């Protein structure tokens with residue numbers, strides 16, 4: 575019998591496979607895709623992710639120490655840091671690099687195989703997948719669900735899937751440009767209330783144009799592409815629009831007897847932007863650590879696997895809660911309120927204190943949210959904007975200043 579089966583060869587599943595194989599346990603990874611890592615994504619990672627899980631030099635399209643924000647009324651603001659805050663990477667190659675290392679250590683990848691059923695008993699986990707030759711059954715001691723957004727397998731494994739009711743829809747296309755110098759974020763109801771759009775330069779005069787929204791798309795992406803075309807941001811659309819879900823609330827429990835969920839399957843992303851590569855890697859690493867201990871002790875009970883959830887909560891829970899409060903506030907704002915707040919946020923003093931301060935990180939938004947609300951000047955503007963904000967900002971302030979992780 576195999577030690578571990580991992581379902582999903584994204585960043586979460588591959589890093590877990592790598593660490594489990596490194597510890598000497600047998601591991602098989604299933605993915606219905608034929609190309610590892612080829613899932614809709616912009617491929618931006620922050621500096622902490624870059625340091626902890628460094629991409630190969632060839633996989634980095636560019637680093638970015640600045641970004642533009644375009645307000646609903648069309649005014650462009652520049653955020654500038656001394657050092658790179660984010661990196662645009664070749665996501666397919668980056669995600670595959672973890673799988674390549676896992677394979678070198680003995681992990682077996684079963685691509686083009688969709689897992690359709692999981693059955694957990696006291697003595698084993700049975701996993702059934704669809705192959706060209708018919709259904710295949712494999713037995714293992716424990717399973718990791720790393721299937722990304724929205725999978726029926728979570729329920730079969732006795733794991734939470736509630737987070738998937740709270741999600742953003744991300745939609746993206748590739749465009750050709752005359753060369754963009756930095757990522758640009760677009761805000762405003764002309765691309766959908768509560769949505770934000772982006773244009774992220776990659777390589778060879780190409781950029782990824784996308785948007786994320788918590789509502790139905792309803793033509794928002796078409797509006798954004800038309801708007802940006804009319805303003806000369808890009809020349810030509812180079813690929814069809816694709817869309818995919820991004821959970822913004824954790825799906826607990828993320829552990830049960832012989833099973834763990836990680837990454838997007840566990841609902842672990844930054845609710846502010848929907849970025850999930852870093853949290854997927856962190857949770858893949860933590861899950862592997864807990865599972866290795868459990869395998870060594872020969873005890874795969876849910877009690878033995880619980881430390882995994884306690885550990886990711888210690889690192890991510892506050893961030894995710896703050897991120898969701900900030901997202902709720904953002905979604906409730908009218909264009910005029912967003913314009914007002916951005917104009918105040920971008921005044922030299924506030925911008926330096928909140929967005930460009932030492933320790934501000936693209937990976938840890940809680941610190942930015944917290945210092946915005948605690949700021950002696952900007953905090954007052956935030957509380958002024960709507961009466962409901964008073965209560966939410968009290969929530970944030972009650973958490974006190976956040977240390978950078």
Ligand SMILES: Cc1cc2nc3c(=O)[nH]c(=O)nc-3n(C[C@H](O)[C@H](O)[C@H](O)COP(=O)(O)OP(=O)(O)OC[C@H]3O[C@@H](n4cnc5c(N)ncnc54)[C@H](O)[C@@H]3O)c2cc1C
Pocket residue numbers: 581582583584585586587604605606607611612613614615616617618619687688689690720721722723725727743744745746784817818819820836837838839843848849850851852854
């Ligand atoms: C438009 C868009 C842009 C994004 N941009 C960014 C960004 O710039 N930066 C960032 O950090 N995050 C971004 N994200 C989020 C990021 O892509 C995810 O958080 C991340 O990929 C999650 O990794 P994962 O390993 O948990 O799951 P995934 O990467 O989704 O991998 C899950 C894998 O499981 C496989 N699978 C699913 N079900 C089965 C099954 N039954 N059997 C076999 N295989 C199965 C899938 O084929 C897939 O390969 C973006 C998301 C979207 C939608």
